[in-house]
Amino acid sequence: MYEMLFSPAAERYFKKLKDKQLLTKFKGALLLIKENPYIGQAKRGDLSGIYGYDVYYDKTNYEIAYSIFEIDGKKVVVLLAGTRQNFYEELKRLIKTDTKR
Numbered sequence: 001m002y003e004m005l006f007s008p009a010a011e012r013y014f015k016k017l018k019d020k021q022l023l024t025k026f027k028g029a030l031l032l033i034k035e036n037p038y039i040g041q042a043k044r045g046d047l048s049g050i051y052g053y054d055v056y057y058d059k060t061n062y063e064i065a066y067s068i069f070e071i072d073g074k075k076v077v078v079l080l081a082g083t084r085q086n087f088y089e090e091l092k093r094l095i096k097t098d099t100k101r
Contacts, residue, residue: 002074010078022057029055037068037076
């Protein structure tokens with residue numbers, strides 16, 4: 001099983017969630033990712049190295065974006081979570097600001 005870490009953006013998103021059923025769906029998805037992170041879809045292009053996992057709830061598609069690290073132990077870093085609307089633009093912005101630090 002992989003250790004799971006969260007970016008500040010992902011932590012903020014999960015703390016803001018008020019819908020208990022949606023939160024339960026996300027927790028189930030995170031547990032599956034923790035057991036086998038390669039279950040998600042590998043992204044290509046400028047998002048290479050990032051995996052995405054879809055969560056469907058109440059006719060809405062949500063996404064979890066994460067990276068896998070296996071150098072110093074097995075770790076999964078959840079970068080971002082949210083609805084598909086503007087998700088990838090926000091993810092690219094997040095990655096761009098992280099690489100500038």
